[in-house]
Amino acid sequence: MLVKTACLWYSSEMIRQLLWCGLLLRLAWGTAAADRPPNILFCFADDWGRYASIYATLEQRPSPNQVVRTPNIDRVARQGVLFRNAYVNAPSCTPCRSSLLSGRYFFRTGRGAILNGAQWDASLPVYPLLLKESGYHIGKTFKVWSPGTPADAPYGGQAHAYEKSGRKYNNYSENVTALVREGVPLAEARRRMEAEVRGNFESFLAARPAGQPFCYWFGPTLTHRTWEKGSGKALWNINPDALKGRLPSFLPDVPEVREDFADYLGEVQAFDSGVGVLLEKLAAIGELTNTVVVVSGDHGAPGFPHGKCNLYDFGVGVSLSIWWPGQPGGRVVDDFTLLMDLAPTFLELGGLKPPAGMDGRSLVNILRSPRAGLVESNRTFVITGRERHVAGAREGNRPYPHRALRNERYLYIRNFQPDRWPMGAPNEVTETNTPSYSALEQNTYVAFADMDASPTKAWLVHHRQEPQWKPFYDLAFGQRPAEELYDLQKDLDEINNLAADPAHASIRAALAAQLMEVLTRAGDPRVVGEQCLFELPPFAGGEAAARRK
Numbered sequence: 001m002l003v004k005t006a007c008l009w010y011s012s013e014m015i016r017q018l019l020w021c022g023l024l025l026r027l028a029w030g031t032a033a034a035d036r037p038p039n040i041l042f043c044f045a046d047d048w049g050r051y052a053s054i055y056a057t058l059e060q061r062p063s064p065n066q067v068v069r070t071p072n073i074d075r076v077a078r079q080g081v082l083f084r085n086a087y088v089n090a091p092s093c094t095p096c097r098s099s100l101l102s103g104r105y106f107f108r109t110g111r112g113a114i115l116n117g118a119q120w121d122a123s124l125p126v127y128p129l130l131l132k133e134s135g136y137h138i139g140k141t142f143k144v145w146s147p148g149t150p151a152d153a154p155y156g157g158q159a160h161a162y163e164k165s166g167r168k169y170n171n172y173s174e175n176v177t178a179l180v181r182e183g184v185p186l187a188e189a190r191r192r193m194e195a196e197v198r199g200n201f202e203s204f205l206a207a208r209p210a211g212q213p214f215c216y217w218f219g220p221t222l223t224h225r226t227w228e229k230g231s232g233k234a235l236w237n238i239n240p241d242a243l244k245g246r247l248p249s250f251l252p253d254v255p256e257v258r259e260d261f262a263d264y265l266g267e268v269q270a271f272d273s274g275v276g277v278l279l280e281k282l283a284a285i286g287e288l289t290n291t292v293v294v295v296s297g298d299h300g301a302p303g304f305p306h307g308k309c310n311l312y313d314f315g316v317g318v319s320l321s322i323w324w325p326g327q328p329g330g331r332v333v334d335d336f337t338l339l340m341d342l343a344p345t346f347l348e349l350g351g352l353k354p355p356a357g358m359d360g361r362s363l364v365n366i367l368r369s370p371r372a373g374l375v376e377s378n379r380t381f382v383i384t385g386r387e388r389h390v391a392g393a394r395e396g397n398r399p400y401p402h403r404a405l406r407n408e409r410y411l412y413i414r415n416f417q418p419d420r421w422p423m424g425a426p427n428e429v430t431e432t433n434t435p436s437y438s439a440l441e442q443n444t445y446v447a448f449a450d451m452d453a454s455p456t457k458a459w460l461v462h463h464r465q466e467p468q469w470k471p472f473y474d475l476a477f478g479q480r481p482a483e484e485l486y487d488l489q490k491d492l493d494e495i496n497n498l499a500a501d502p503a504h505a506s507i508r509a510a511l512a513a514q515l516m517e518v519l520t521r522a523g524d525p526r527v528v529g530e531q532c533l534f535e536l537p538p539f540a541g542g543e544a545a546a547r548r549k
Helices: 002-008 014-035 053-058 071-079 093-102 127-133 168-181 186-206 231-236 255-284 339-349 364-368 437-442 455-462 470-477 502-522
Strands: 039-045 081-083 137-142 214-219 291-297 320-323 331-333 381-386 402-407 410-415 483-487
Touching: 039 255, 039 339, 053 071, 053 081, 071 081, 071 255, 071 291, 071 320, 093 127, 093 339, 127 137, 127 214, 127 339, 137 186, 168 186, 168 231, 168 255, 186 214, 186 255, 214 255, 231 255, 255 291, 255 455, 291 339, 339 364, 381 502, 402 502, 410 502, 437 455, 455 470, 483 502
Parallel strands: 039 214, 039 291, 081 331, 137 214
Antiparallel strands: 081 320, 291 320, 381 402, 402 410, 410 483
């Protein structure tokens, strides 16, 4: 009304008034832009743990983070907030993503709590569709939530997929290597992969109605196996020998394992290049200053002991950086965070209240705070867990149920069925039989099917009877006691189980009680009710045939 009055007011000083009118319009437009909810760019890599060069600045010992180079991810962390203690609720892609999308503990997402056999419960609110209803333009490229029919998908199926420029980036090392073998220069092969990322993002932006904020999920699977053997050195000049003395102590520090891990870090660097493309595009169209950029991954490394499908830090600890331009940046935050906290965070950024039933807590106050270290005093621990990963990993298609509580000093794990195989049954591995290297590198279901096929897995199986390496094999694949307790001040790699140590009995009992209290309050089917639904069909039962690749 003030603008309209100024524009209609006619006097002998009309020119002056028109100039005043223009100023008021610019002020009005500026206020409207400032009031618009921010865009959300979510970069979420499959099977990417806490590996980025920025984390080397926080570590007090040799680490692979001193070898990997991720300048674009580091930029997001330096401009925004780097989370030291970010975790997934479940170290398996479907339950992790079910938790993230719904803001609930994974065990409260119905059949979204498992991988094979998962179906989405359409009655569960999910943040992307809630943002869409509020006026956001939403879209995704590559993986968000895969099982179920397209109509059941939490992103509304393929209606919001922008992938016409291609999907080769998902298998980065294989496709770049193939181009190089055809005679394409490495720099050009990389450029083609980046062009695919850019083209998919541009098609999403082109479809956005004028003036709408957007929420875009960039979900490449390149850090998920398989990748080209030797590609870390060939494509990214990551020398496997640079990892000597820098691997976690539960991994054999041998050439084969170092090469395998170097290849993994190469895929991390490829992901970083994609993040850089998206940031560059946002800057080019003038949207970077109004976009919250979030970079993370859906659990730890695949095909390595202690990683994917495990509740150790190597399996559930993930990178998390959030850059909100205009808010205090350059901070490292110690608050313990589960990725299910992102759903209420994104909703609050969009001006929405989280619906009833969300267990996650918004991180917006942390992002707005100027403080580093522990910002919110009640964020001092997280709860993680898993039920079933791949079908047929154990007899009767049974899960491996376990839950954990991680705080600043201790990790406590409760294995509810210690008689079962945590990584799946040995299958073809016996005292007198050893599957071939190629079988163990290429076919996850040959043995221990809850660990992805890999050169590291093959090496461990083939050296299992040698005294020097048998402890590594047993630690990776052997059965585990009902309780595990690790003191992180003395045992960063979580190898020395103190649960049976009388000197730690009071700590073990206190953490066990705290874990069960949280699970009971949250309604975890594993600890409430007369019979656990995760032990019944369709979650378990009915022997699943092992699948062969």
